[in-house]
Amino acid sequence: MLNPLLASSSLLLLLASPAPAPQRPDWEGAVKLMQQRVTVHVPRVTVTSTTIIMRAPRPRALVEKKADDCVKMENLAGFTVNRFDSVDLVLKDGTLLRAKLGAECPALGFYNGFYVRATKDKKICAKRDAIRSRSGRSCGVQAFTSLSAAR
Numbered sequence: 001m002l003n004p005l006l007a008s009s010s011l012l013l014l015l016a017s018p019a020p021a022p023q024r025p026d027w028e029g030a031v032k033l034m035q036q037r038v039t040v041h042v043p044r045v046t047v048t049s050t051t052i053i054m055r056a057p058r059p060r061a062l063v064e065k066k067a068d069d070c071v072k073m074e075n076l077a078g079f080t081v082n083r084f085d086s087v088d089l090v091l092k093d094g095t096l097l098r099a100k101l102g103a104e105c106p107a108l109g110f111y112n113g114f115y116v117r118a119t120k121d122k123k124i125c126a127k128r129d130a131i132r133s134r135s136g137r138s139c140g141v142q143a144f145t146s147l148s149a150a151r
Helices: 004-016 027-035
Strands: 039-042 062-066 070-072 076-083 086-091 096-100 114-117 123-125 130-133 138-140 143-149
Touching: none
Parallel strands: none
Antiparallel strands: 039 114, 062 143, 070 123, 076 086, 086 096, 096 143, 114 130, 130 138
């Protein structure tokens, strides 16, 4: 049989014990975690979703020239798939860049849009970053070339 005096005294001891001091949440760690999961969706350029302002007649042939290894994500306006091994990026100022993906990664998987994981420098860089299709496939960017009209 349980002694009522023993039960009540042990209950009083439990209630009289000091509570641990409340700890403040680590908000900096939570913010860092949230920044690591940011992705940027780049939509495909279509005539129905984009207003095209043409200054000159459309060039018939495009020439590839060497470009910088990195592109600022904020400059991306859209993209189009014109070749099997690359994706053509349309920048906000109207310039075209070709992101070469390599032979093992067909560009046709990106016709419906792609995602880019945001980095601290807010750039997409060749030989460092990858683009991800909406279906989940990931392909590394091998190089960037600028596209300009042939003379």
